[in-house]
Amino acid sequence: MSTEQTVLGNETQEYFINMGPQHPSTHGVLRLLLTLDGEIIRKVEPHMGYIHRSIEKMCEKDSYQQIVHLTDRMDYLSCHINNEAVCLTVEMGLQLEIPERVKVIRTIISELTRLASHQLWWGVMGMDLGAITGFLYGFRDRELITDIFEETCGARLTMNYNVPGGLMFDIHPNFQKRTKEFLAYFKKKLPEYEELLTGNVIFEERTKGIGYISKEDVISYGVTGPSGRGSGFACDIRKLHPYSAYDRVEFKEILYNEGDSYARYMVRMDEMKESMHIIDQLIDNIPEGDYKAKTKAVIKLPAGEYYQRVETARGELGVYIISDNKKSPYRVKFRSPGFSNLSALDTMAKGCKIADLVAMMSTLDLVIPDIDR
Amino acid sequence: MNNDQIKEKVLKWFPDAEIPAEAGQFLNVIVTPEILHPLAEKLRYDKETHFDYLFCLSGVDWVSNLMVVYHLTSTNLGHEIVLKVKIADRENPEVDTVCDLWKTAEFHEREVYDLFGVKFKNHPDLRRILLEDDWEGFPMRKDYTDEANIVEL
Amino acid sequence: MRIIKNIGQYFGEIFHAIKSLLTGMKITGYYFFHPKEIVTQQYPENRDTLKMFDRFRGEVVLIHDSNNEHRCTGCSACELACPNGTIEIINKKEIDPETGKSTKAIDQFVYHLSMCTFCNLCIIACPTDAIKMAQTFEHSVFDRSKLTKVLNNPGSKLMPGIRE
Amino acid sequence: MILLNFSIYDFSDFINSIDTWLVETFSPTIGHLIGLVLVGTCFLLFTALLGLSLVYIERKVCAFFQQRLGPMRVGPFGTAQTIADIIKLIFKESLITKQSDKFLFNLAAFVIMMAPFIVLSAIPFAKGLQALDMDIGLFFIISVSSIGVTGILLAGWSSNNKYSLIGAMRSGAQIVSYELSVAISLMTIVILTGSLQLSEIIASQSNGWWIFKGNIPAIIAFVIYIIASTAETNRGPFDMAEAESEITAGFHTEYSGIKFAYFFLAEYVNFFIISAVGATVFFGGWMPLHIGDATFFNNAMDFIPPIIWFFGKVAVIMYFLMWFKWTFPRLRIDQLLTLEWKYLLPISIVNLLLMSIVALKGWHW
Structure with a gap:
């Protein structure tokens, strides 16, 4: 900054x-x-915790079934994946054998959640850049997914569809039909997204080369999910440590090496296609069977430490449960993706303008309850 | 490297490190605050271990002592390790920061400080992160009481 | 030569830019001229046709049949399952007219809607399927105390044969 | 007596008869004064009406672009929505931030209203329906409309809010740069008309509009005019000054109630003005579509009253501007200035030169 000051010759x-x-x-x-120096950002210091609800502390008082519904309220855009993470951890501790049907249904709904989250993100990204119309289109398509959720899980946002050992109830008879209808519809609508924003010259100007972060920094900051993959960090837990039915589906891990806002944007756009591809493979092949493994009414995890990583729409969610063989966990830690992603914002934003910061925050896809927990 | 090799390597560097025998999900290494940073540095930069990604940093209150748990993995080698630092002093718990090795630790250590009161030496900006600055006590500790806000069901 | 190339590039850029802008306008223009695709639902007006899905979780209700009998034995499984203390079951002692033994029965099934997170745990915890989620969703009231509801109808009884 | 002269095709007789009647009934001085007040009142009413209807139209158009219905509750199809909004804004508390420069803060709302209001007086709505027909009409419009930026700068500075200040500074840089392109693109047509007087510009288009007659340079000039004038009025995709997602509401962040309404009104009147000037210069204003000397066709077109021609053309231009606004993302401030200084300005200068050659060689029609 000192160089600029001398060049300009004024303070x-x-x-x-x-x-x-x-x-x-x-x-x-x-x-x-x-x-700020004019409009140029010198430093970004995030202050969070405005909606810190101490979910980790609340978990220490709750039974394992009750914890699940709290995670709905962390990253509310990928609530099913959060639920799944807790359930997987508990199931790992109990060494439960989960019915195949449950695994497949969980995977389908996880991918639908990811799609819904990315649709909302796309809309919001457009709105942050000033293209308000995109926001409405994103929400229009997301509505259809929430309808599917509502029919099967009973709620649109905080679904709480998982219980340790399986699902709360079986899928709705309409589920497969509706999902296939939605996929057919959205495959037509996704190119519209691309035409409206991706190719747009103003959009490209606003995102290409903006908010660069290197692969080393991404790993060091623990930026995961699409934001990390935009810098070439292969961090997809679905590939690294496959859980549920991810080991039997074929999909690509989207990697871009540019590390700018545009790359992060493109990762998510391509991920939507991959998610649809995954659902395509599974939707007709839901095996018959129980929707829930038998569990006791009061779940006690054997003493020990359990760590489960899943890939939410925002990145790597880690659930760390320490049990002392009681009906509530001794300590629960949620390694939320947003928290780590936010920490890299300062590095990305240095030297950019306010308008770029807004674009950058969109490409990080921050969900504040996820950061604050 | 598999777990045994890492274990061997860690013990060669720091014979004091305590490695529980029972096989858990990860290889656990329990250390004292003094050797945490040197060990972490070696794990981070040694070519064979190369733990470059700290994917979780959590605090645990074991009543008798406090513990900070570091989940590490290597992005190119794929192996994982859990470093645990046991801090006996509950009144003035101190441990070296690992911010200089993994930048993500900056926020996570602030969180542990905020909720458990563990002070990280050499941390560039150790302030409360989730709670407001004038909060009293460290809520995630087991002996924390707050009659107004914690409702026993 | 280089200048010509540069000029070509300059105009190429402009041409590409205009083209990309027109593609975007095509999309919005399409929707402008196809008002049939409008997705807005006018909520209070469409109340008659608005139907929620069967599984939609609106509020907890205690099922009563036509004889004003319910299936709740007052076992408090739902109370224990609830993460937020939404449900309070107040039991009373009741003398069975046939056997003359005193049995436990619910006096009041208190439900605090304001604390409910609609997690459905109470419903799956209930051993006698006495409660279910209703599909109502218009919960707003002017007074918070109205959100505390007593779910059992006055004078309602336990359905015979449930306790066994 | 007065109404006898009324004709929807030519207002000049009607206006003149009112003037004559006023002068004859009262003394010339008082008559003219009453005339001035009358005209002023008419413009005030027109501005208010314009603001109300434009806000409604924009909301409806935007809704249709976004697959929504837009306002539907107040009045049939929500037509009374803006009236309800205005009533709400009038009754809202007018807040003034602490330590703001109260005088300038209040003044800014009026300054910003002033510019479009004055410019409106030079717009020819129909034949003879023009308050001021100066021989420097176009020049007057260009120069007076820049008063608006003073209001924006005042508002941003006096609000004692950094967001406002950033917004105002952006807006200042933006308007000052884009005025150049606006002026030059308008001058391109002036080369052909040889006059800055708006009535003459319109009269020169009696055998076809300049956008058709003026060969390729006229079309280029029109495109540049549309882009630059959108930027000059701070409309999307150039709404940097009030970029909602970046600097909340820019220069009018701190305004509330009726003063906020002034900003809103000014924005929409400005929007109307740029469309009106564009329609006048490039599309012949109220002049019906004429093709050379195809008498039958021209007469058929003349049957449609000029005032409908004028508002029709304005509406079409406005529709396109709304289409832009509701489709494109916003530019960044430096890209905005790059666009002006690197693309629009050089092109418009070259275009001006081209037009001079066209005019000299007589390549236009």
Whole structure:
């Protein structure tokens, strides 16, 4: 900054701006303390915790069945995957044999969740860049997925469809039909997304080369999910440690090496196609069987430590449960993807402009309850 | 490297490190605060171990002591290890930061400080992260009481 | 030569830019001229046709049959399963008119809708299928106390044969 | 007596008869004064009506682009929605931020209203329906419309809010740069008309509009005019000054109630003005579509009243501007300036030169 000052020959003064907690593009109550030089960002200091509900502490009082519904409220856009993560951890501790049917249904719904999350993200990304129309289109298509969820799981957002050992109830008879209808519909709509934003010259100008982060930094900051894969960090837990039915489906791990906003955007766009591909493979092959393994009414995990990693729509979610053989866990830790992703924002944003920061935050796809827990 | 080789290597570097015999999900290495940073540094930069990705950092209150747990993995070699540092001093728990090795630790250590009160030496910006700055006590500790906010069901 | 190439590039860029902008306008233009594709639902007006899915979780209700009998034995399994203390079961002692033995029966099944997270755990915990989720969703009231409901109808009884 | 002269095709007799009647009934001075007040009142009413209807139209059009219905509740198809909004805004508390420059803060809302209001007086709505027909009409419009930026800068500065200040500064840089392109693209047509007077510009298009007659340079000029004028009025995709997702609402973040309504109104009147000027210069204003000397066709077109021609053309241009706004993402401020200085300005200057050659060689029709 000193060079610029001497070049300009006049003194410039840095100033601070509070972006948030109430701001249209922080997508929740996140506060960013920006140090600015004109419009150029010198430093971004995130302040979070505005909706910290201490879910980890609450878990220490709850039974294992009850923990699941709390995770709905962390990353509410990939709530099913969060539920699944907890259930998988508990099942690992109990060494339960999970029916194949459950695994496949979980995978399908996980991928639908991912699709819904990415649709919403796409809409919000457009809105942050000023293309408000995209927001409505994203929500229009997401509505159809939430309808599927509502019919099968009983809720649109906080579904709580998993219980340790399986699912709360079997899929709705309409589930397969509706899902196939949706896939047929969305395969037509996804190219519209591309035409409206991806190829747009203004969009390309706004995202290409903006918010660069190197692969080393991404690994060091623990930026996972599509944000990490945009920098070439192969971190897809579905590939690294396959869980549920991911070991039997064929899909690509989307990797881009550019590390800029556009790469992160493209990862998600391509991931939507991969998600549809995964559902395509599974939707007609749901095996018959029970929707739930037999569990006791009061679950006690054997004493020990259990760690399960899953891939949510935002990245790697880790569930770390320490049990002391009681009906509530001794300690639960959620390694939420948003928390680590946010920490890299400062590195990305240095030297960019305010408008770029908004685009960057969109490409990180932050969900604030996920960060604050 | 498989778990046995890593175990051998760690013990060669630091014979004091305690490695529980029972096979869990990961290879556990329990160390004291003094040797945490040197060990972490070796694990991070040694070509054979190359643990470059810290995917989870959590604090645990074992009542008798506090513990900070580091889940590490290597992005190119694929092996995993769990480093645990046992801090006996509950009143003034201190451990070296690993921010310089894995930048993600910066936020995660702030969280552990916030909720458990573990002070990380040399941390660039050790402040509360989730709770407000004037919060009293460390809520995730087992002896934390708050009659107003914690409702016993 | 280089200048010509540069000029070509300059105009090529402009041409590409305009083309990409027109592609975007094609999409929005299409929807503008196809008002049939409008997805808005006008909520209070469409109340008559609006039907929620069977599994939609609106609120907990205690099922009563036409004889004003329910299936709740007052075992408090739902109370224990609830993560938020939404359900409170107040039991009373009742003398069975046939056998003369005193049995436990519910006096009040109190349900705090304001605390409910609609997680469905109470429903799956219930051993006698006495409660279910209703599909109502218009819960707003002017007074918070109205959200605390007593689910058993006045004078309702336990259905015979449930306790066994 | 007065109404006898009324004709929907030519307002000049009607206006003149009112003027004559006023002068004859009162003394010339008082008559003219009453005339001025009358005209002023008419414009005030027109501005208010324009604002109301444009806001409604924009909301409906935007809704249809987005597969929504838009306002539907107040009045049939939500037509009374904007009236309800205005009533709400009037009754809202007018907040003034602490330590803001209260005088400038209040002044800004009026300054920003002033510019479009004055410019409106030079717009020819129909034959004879024009308040001021100056021989420097176009120049007047270009120069007066830049007063608006003063209002924006005042608002941003006096609000004591950094978001407002950033918005105002962006807006200042933006308007000052884009004015160049607007002016030059309009001058391109002036080469052909040889006059800055709006009535003459329209009269020169009696045998065809300049966009058709003026060969390729006229089309280029029109495209540049549309882009640059959108930027000048801070409309999307150039709405950097009030970029909602970046700097909340930019220069009018701190305004509430009726003062906010002024900003809103000014924005929409400006929107109307750029469309009106575009329609006048490139599409012949109220002049019906004429093709050379195809008398039958021209007479048929003349049957449609000029005022409908004018508003029809304005509506079409407005529709396209709305289409842009609701389709494209927003540019970044430096890209915006790059677009102006690297693309629009050089092209428009070359275009001006081209047009001069066209005019000299007589390649236009």
